[in-house]
Amino acid sequence: MNADLVLLNGKIVTVDSQESVQEALAVKFGRILAVGDSDDIKPSIGPDTEVIDLAGRTLIPGLIDSHCHMMMVGANRLLTEDLSEEAGIGSIKDIQDALRLRAERTPKGDWVTGFQEDDSKLAEKRHPTRWELDAASKDHPVIISTVGGHFSMANSKAFEMAGVTKDTPDPVGGKFDRDPETGEKTGGLHEQAIQMIMTGAPVGPTREQSYEGAKQILKECAALGLTMVYDTVHQPQIRAVLDLKNNGELPIRMRMDAAIDLFPELHKLGIYRGLGDDWARLCGLKFFFDGAISARTAAVTEPYLDKPDFYGVMATTREIATETIMNAYMEGYRISAHANGDQAIAMFLDIMEEAQAKYPREDPRNRDIHCSVINPDLAGRIKNLGILPTIFGPYVYYHGDKLIPAFGEKRLEWMFAARTFLDLDVMISAHSDHPCAPYPPLMALHGLVNRTSKAGRPIGQSQKISVMEALKLYTINAAYHSFDEDRLGSLEPGKLADMVILDADLLSIPTEEIIDIPVDMTLIDGEVVYTK
Numbered sequence: 001m002n003a004d005l006v007l008l009n010g011k012i013v014t015v016d017s018q019e020s021v022q023e024a025l026a027v028k029f030g031r032i033l034a035v036g037d038s039d040d041i042k043p044s045i046g047p048d049t050e051v052i053d054l055a056g057r058t059l060i061p062g063l064i065d066s067h068c069h070m071m072m073v074g075a076n077r078l079l080t081e082d083l084s085e086e087a088g089i090g091s092i093k094d095i096q097d098a099l100r101l102r103a104e105r106t107p108k109g110d111w112v113t114g115f116q117e118d119d120s121k122l123a124e125k126r127h128p129t130r131w132e133l134d135a136a137s138k139d140h141p142v143i144i145s146t147v148g149g150h151f152s153m154a155n156s157k158a159f160e161m162a163g164v165t166k167d168t169p170d171p172v173g174g175k176f177d178r179d180p181e182t183g184e185k186t187g188g189l190h191e192q193a194i195q196m197i198m199t200g201a202p203v204g205p206t207r208e209q210s211y212e213g214a215k216q217i218l219k220e221c222a223a224l225g226l227t228m229v230y231d232t233v234h235q236p237q238i239r240a241v242l243d244l245k246n247n248g249e250l251p252i253r254m255r256m257d258a259a260i261d262l263f264p265e266l267h268k269l270g271i272y273r274g275l276g277d278d279w280a281r282l283c284g285l286k287f288f289f290d291g292a293i294s295a296r297t298a299a300v301t302e303p304y305l306d307k308p309d310f311y312g313v314m315a316t317t318r319e320i321a322t323e324t325i326m327n328a329y330m331e332g333y334r335i336s337a338h339a340n341g342d343q344a345i346a347m348f349l350d351i352m353e354e355a356q357a358k359y360p361r362e363d364p365r366n367r368d369i370h371c372s373v374i375n376p377d378l379a380g381r382i383k384n385l386g387i388l389p390t391i392f393g394p395y396v397y398y399h400g401d402k403l404i405p406a407f408g409e410k411r412l413e414w415m416f417a418a419r420t421f422l423d424l425d426v427m428i429s430a431h432s433d434h435p436c437a438p439y440p441p442l443m444a445l446h447g448l449v450n451r452t453s454k455a456g457r458p459i460g461q462s463q464k465i466s467v468m469e470a471l472k473l474y475t476i477n478a479a480y481h482s483f484d485e486d487r488l489g490s491l492e493p494g495k496l497a498d499m500v501i502l503d504a505d506l507l508s509i510p511t512e513e514i515i516d517i518p519v520d521m522t523l524i525d526g527e528v529v530y531t532k
């Protein structure tokens with residue numbers, strides 16, 4: 001049979017079970033027809049076959065980000081102010097200026113919002129206060145969220161509109177920052193306190209913003225070698241994914257975890273994992289246990305080194321978590337839970353042990369999203385329960401320098417514990433959690449392999465893994481997390497032809513240079529979706 005596409009003379013890293021490296025690959029009807037030596041594959045070249053000469057370049061399976069919020073970020077870019085370092089924000093004054101400009105084109109009384117603020121990237125090395133946000137506008141409610149998404153700051157107008165005063169107590173599962181002397185609220189909002197202030201705020205972007213924003217960011221993903229992302233979705237994002245797919249404009253494949261508050265509606269309709277097709281499919285429900293690593297609010301059992309007596313923040317209670325998860329699990333839903341710190345992970349495992357005992361299920365593939373701070377006991381329980389952790393890929397590199405003072409070097413040896421999990425044969429994958437970190441997948445591989453920060457400092461070196469292992473986390477293991485291992489994640493006959501051409505040899509380049517490897521071309525179903 002003549003192939004539609006043939007790639008010759010390459011170094012094809014198949015990521016098959018033998019970790020074999022081949023020279024050539026043929027594609028027919030969007031699937032891989034054969035892999036082998038160039039001489040074996042050449043006979044499948046016919047008059048209509050497109051031929052790509054790899055000329056020694058490396059071909060790898062399409063890369064998969066196992067947890068992120070691309071759909072939300074895409075829309076947010078159009079809806080709200082980007083306050084990240086990448087957007088040119090380097091000080092509190094920069095934040096004030098950006099918000100002031102947005103306020104000037106926003107009707108008085110309407111919300112002015114910003115996202116991606118990161119205190120560690122500001123000259124002042126702290127978040128702005130409520131009064132500093134008042135300087136941007138006194139006539140608009142202003143709220144900005146941090147890079148971790150679990151901590152926000154609001155101005156006085158926002159507090160006033162929400163009816164929150166000095167005397168308002170902290171909500172369950174949340175906390176207001178206060179001046180230690182006067183008790184006055186200083187603007188900082190943790191977890192449920194964010195919801196209290198945001199009552200009345202517009203819930204989200206328009207359908208057009210969701211569509212256009214998603215299309216743009218997913219195209220950027222393809223240019224970085226991502227052929228699939230596993231996103232967390234609410235109604236607007238599900239809608240945008242389907243709008244894009246139905247118009248034939250979805251740039252890459254999507255897998256989705258729906259927010260668990262959608263469980264009653266989904267269950268009423270009989271919708272659970274499996275709805276969709278190879279381009280977009282629902283996989284599970286997402287539940288939230290605790291704070292963020294990048295904001296240093298993950299719920300841990302030993303206090304943060306730079307904040308005495310601070311153990312992070314839980315975003316739920318044991319009772320609420322048990323009831324919510326048990327209801328969904330009983331009905332056959334797969335649970336993906338955000339559990340970052342060892343305190344939160346232990347609670348998640350307690351609940352899943354009970355859930356599995358009450359409602360045993362074969363091959364449940366429940367996931368711990370992040371699973372950042374562990375210990376030998378938790379690792380053993382994860383192994384026994386068959387939980388799939390998906391860990392942060394780019395964090396060591398991108399956030400590493402601020403993690404050292406917060407967690408200390410000893411605990412960093414037990415964070416993002418790729419080596420520990422692989423040695424236990426636990427099927428881990430990795431992710432960017434974008435917007436919590438940048439999403440170039442090669443930055444993630446770089447972080448997982450080198451375990452050094454941007455400034456070059458070692459971060460938990462005992463958890464280093466090999467390049468091939470890191471590649472598996474972003475390919476075949478990620479495919480397993482979305483029940484796609486029979487059709488994605490490696491370059492083997494019969495699988496969908498998702499592949500990336502790299503302009504350097506990933507397996508032999510000095511590992512410090514992985515982050516800089518250029519992506520030459522990205523293909524999905526054997527079709528070029530990006531070319532340099």
Ligand SMILES: [Zn+2]
Nearest residue numbers: 067068069433
């Ligand atoms: Zn997330």
